[in-house]
Amino acid sequence: MNLRAAEDEESVSVSVSGQEIDVPSDIxxxxxxxxxxxxxxxxxxxxxxxxxxxxxxxxxxxxxGQCQVSCVKTxxxxxxNEGFRALYRGFGTSLMGTIPARALYMGALExxxxxxxxxxxxxxxNEGTAATIANAVAGLTAAMAAxxxxxxxxxxxxxxxxxxGKDCRYVNGIDAFRKIVRxxxxxxLYRGFGxxxxxxxxxxxxxxxxxxxxxxVVWGGIGWHISRKxxxxxxxxxxxxxxxxxxxxxxxxxxxxxxxxxxxxxxxxALITMPLDTIKTRLxxxxxxxxxxxxxxxxxxxxxxxxxxxxxxCYRGLGPRWASMSISATTxxxxxxxxxxxxxxxxxxxx
Numbered sequence: 001m002n003l004r005a006a007e008d009e010e011s012v013s014v015s016v017s018g019q020e021i022d023v024p025s026d027i028x029x030x031x032x033x034x035x036x037x038x039x040x041x042x043x044x045x046x047x048x049x050x051x052x053x054x055x056x057x058x059x060x061x062x063x064x065g066q067c068q069v070s071c072v073k074t075x076x077x078x079x080x081n082e083g084f085r086a087l088y089r090g091f092g093t094s095l096m097g098t099i100p101a102r103a104l105y106m107g108a109l110e111x112x113x114x115x116x117x118x119x120x121x122x123x124x125x126n127e128g129t130a131a132t133i134a135n136a137v138a139g140l141t142a143a144m145a146a147x148x149x150x151x152x153x154x155x156x157x158x159x160x161x162x163x164x165g166k167d168c169r170y171v172n173g174i175d176a177f178r179k180i181v182r183x184x185x186x187x188x189l190y191r192g193f194g195x196x197x198x199x200x201x202x203x204x205x206x207x208x209x210x211x212x213x214x215x216x217v218v219w220g221g222i223g224w225h226i227s228r229k230x231x232x233x234x235x236x237x238x239x240x241x242x243x244x245x246x247x248x249x250x251x252x253x254x255x256x257x258x259x260x261x262x263x264x265x266x267x268x269x270a271l272i273t274m275p276l277d278t279i280k281t282r283l284x285x286x287x288x289x290x291x292x293x294x295x296x297x298x299x300x301x302x303x304x305x306x307x308x309x310x311x312x313x314c315y316r317g318l319g320p321r322w323a324s325m326s327i328s329a330t331t332x333x334x335x336x337x338x339x340x341x342x343x344x345x346x347x348x349x350x351x
Contacts, residue, residue, distance in 0.1 A: 090160030093173030097153025139208030266329030
């Protein structure tokens with residue numbers, strides 16, 4: 001991916017085994033119409049959140065459960081006993097916070113990526129290494145900024161997610177907000193903030209760095225595959241450029257590569273950060289409200305998890321989280337790249 005801000009540069013070449021692939025260059029922060037970017041982004045990502053929300057509910061239910069139950073059994077139990085609407089419990093609250101949090105995330109991501117990318121190129125790093133470093137730092141910065149909004153929303157929406165409809169303590173998100181503040185003060189809304197940073201900041205850094213590397217690996221694989229076909233006389237041929245064949249992928253191929261790369265990065269990130277996510281969810285959901293005591297500490301949460309199911313208890317909900325992060329990453333990145341091209345100031349970049 002091209003990190004230079006020159007608007008007249010529309011592609012970057014990846015050369016593999018005699019094949020040169022002209023990959024569309026990255027759209028820099030300075031090239032975006034900011035109003036379009038945030039307005040369209042709010043609409044697009046609200047739709048993505050709505051589609052994936054039931055998976056998040058199931059993951060949260062599994063993480064706070066006292067024993068290991070499969071995702072299918074959890075979904076069946078929830079729908080049978082609480083109705084299909086239970087899979088969207090807390091969605092309004094989550095959506096209300098997702099829009100400003102996502103705007104903050106995207107702004108921090110693009111600004112940091114642009115600045116760090118230019119800086120690393122000036123330091124003499126090659127473009128691939130510069131892209132990986134820029135993406136990692138941008139993901140880390142964006143996650144830390146967005147958690148200022150996301151953590152309170154997570155605390156409230158997750159309480160609603162795990163509440164049973166028959167004996168639910170909370171009427172809605174506003175009621176949950178009031179009761180949490182009344183019991184624990186404003187600090188109650190930021191319960192798990194530290195562990196959230198420890199979960200999402202490395203997760204985003206790993207994801208964006210992995211995504212950058214995965215794209216180059218996938219494009220390299222495509223170049224290798226085409227060169228193998230050419231070696232056996234299947235398709236291809238010289239393009240008048242000497243021995244180097246020029247491949248110009250269409251929009252569908254670019255989108256497919258971005259989707260596959262995002263899914264690979266999402267799976268890696270989910271596996272690495274799963275224990276931290278389980279601890280974070282427990283801290284945010286389980287409290288001592290009924291007995292008038294404050295919620296458990298990180299150490300107590302870890303000990304309780306190990307007592308309930310050994311260290312593997314920290315991986316409860318891995319299936320839904322793996323699926324959620326992979327699907328979410330694929331959907332998010334294809335939507336995000338489309339959003340950037342939709343929001344560019346220079347319409348020629350879309351061609």
